[in-house]
Amino acid sequence: MQFLAKTLSRYAAGLADRGRFEAAEVVISAAKWISPSSETARAHENRIQHLKVYSTDPKCQAETRKMLHIIDTMSHELERDPLYVPSKLWAKINSAHTELLSQYGIDHFKRTVSHQYQNWFMTSLDDPQTKRIFQIWDRNRNSDPLFTEIESPGHVGFHATDGTGNTEYVLAQREPREIYRMAVSILWEHVLNTDTTGTLARMEESEIGNPIRIRRHGKLISSDLAHSVRERNVLFDACSLDGSEKLTVSELGAGHGRLAEVIGRTTNYRYFIFDIAPALYVSQWYIKKVFPNERVFEFRPFQDFSEVKDELSVSRFAFFTANQIELLPDNYVDCFINMNSLMEMRKEQIKNFLHHIDRLTKIAFLSRQWLKWRNTFDGITVAESDFRLPGRWKKIVDVVDDIYPEFFNHVWHRSLENR
Secondary structure, three states: OHHHHHHHHHHHHHHHHOOOHHHHHHHHHHHHHHOOOOHHHHHHHHHHHHHHHHHHOHHHHHHHHHHHHHHHHHHHHHOOOHHHOOOHHHHHHHHHHHHHHHHHOHHHHHHOHHHHOOOOOOOOOOOHHHHHHHHHHHHHOOOHHHHOEEOOOOOOOOOOOOOOOOOOOHHHOHHHHHHHHHHHHHHHHHHHHHOOOOOHHHOOOOOOOOOOOEEEOOEEEOHHHHHHHHHHHHHHHHHOOOOOOOOEEEEEOOOOOHHHHHHHHHOOOEEEEEEOOOHHHHHHHHHHHHOOOOOEEOOOOOOOHHHOHHHHHOOOEEEEEHHHHHHOOOOOEEEEEEEOOHHHOOHHHHHHHHHHHHHHEEEEEEEEEEOEEEEOOOOEEEEHHHOOOOOOEEEEEEEEOOOOOOEEEEEEEEOHHHO
């Protein structure tokens, strides 16, 4: 009976995806009648109701139309130069992400697209990251992860982008959700205990974007915040920074802006983001919500830096499509960051962005990439040797990541005489 209820629930979800809500409601009712205790049927019913309401709400639809228009403008800007057109891998992901944002709305992005930016599903004990996290816990056995609490979400969430057509949000299932809760909680404790700056202890996950709520002593925690503080500290420790230097930081491929949020909350730095659509739209929307009183330079097409120079000089945050990196002058930023996205580009794109990172950046470049990875969509293999900067740069951090054993962390530093 459980199998039949799951089958009917998935069929109902497919009907809802095509806008056939009345038929979906009939089928999901049948699934619930067959198995009244089915968690899958209940979760799918919640999801169907959300999609129905969202698709008929005038305010939601107006916001979606506005979002799609801006995403389309961003995409057209990127298409001006073939060098900046996303790789086949990211073209596929971007299409799926735009659909997710259209169906569920930008205000639920932490349950949709964010799960493929950084907040990955740690729902299997066979996952390399999850294995590593539990190994860390095995060494210290801090009891706090046992007592965190996670909400049981409705099915407002994720579609797989692997072509399977799966519409189940894995965190709506009890066992994967418990693995995820423990993994996030152990990660939080690990970063908390190794964060000599005390940054993580002062932070709490924002409810903007509707995250899966995990509470530790009543405070919202997340893997996004824990990883962002780790990354901030790698850069700050390597370069002896304390956050008061009024630097300008740029990031290529910022996901939803998680690291921009952490650095924005803990320093007086300015933060510029270069990205592709729809991620650029998501990070711009999020940062504006998180920092409502800060001056934000929103994405727009421009032809010459002189057009935006004055406005940019007084902006705390700024958003650009990836191709607009060419329009910024040499030595314009102090630090540059790329986490997990150069590795997913074509070889000529990697080379081009490293060139611009070299010419733009005065102090340091923080990079995390695969040690070695095969991109089957674009038919290329990348390795650590593909991510080197010229001789005027010195690699001052070169380590395998302590949470992601398949990744390396580099910090490249530029000496004063080479700036």
